Amino acid sequence: ETGVTQTPRHLVMGMTNKKSLKCEQHLGHNAMYWYKQSAKKPLELMFVYSLEERVENNSVPSRFSPECPNSSHLFLHLHTLQPEDSALYLCASSQDIGLTYNEQFFGPGTRLTVL
């Protein structure tokens, strides 16, 4: 595997379900990110982790719970979601944080549908 991978690629869940999204980066990066992409809206940053420590939590509802067990893996735990949470969830990684030039590499995304 190369780059940034995400599983599952598609997920349909009910409002009472609990599920998790997984992201893995094979680039040796120290920083990882979760973004939400909804139709007609800009990419929204949700969480930033640097060396397994959360450095940014962008006013995200508590029904989204991130976990970063090590610098290569990032999870997004989902519970009691709402239909408006349906979106493409993108994971990204970058060499580090606090860099002037901070190229972020994106995974393929998980298309989430909440019924």
Add this chain to the structure above:
Amino acid sequence: QKEVEQNSGPLSVPEGAIASLNCTYSDRGSQSFFWYRQYSGKSPELIMFIYSNGDKEDGRFTAQLNKASQYVSLLIRDSQPSDSATYLCAVNTYNTDKLIFGTGTRLQVFP
């Protein structure tokens, strides 16, 4: 005012023409500017970045930055149908980890 603004398009250009994509930003402290390309159903991929005023060229792509006027543009020369995608402008401020994205401009290159 939106932090990063782009015309949503679609911008339609004939094959072989120059496509010009524009982006304005509101934070004067912004330091780095990125252009990502996103094909339908795919994730964004970086095609250019710039952080100094002026032009930066890479193959058929030229990024132009004007910090005084707070705009950044992307020119695509000799446009190809394979360039048809949504182009996302992203901006970050020095020493923060927040990339602020625009909504993207959809480019259509017709044969």
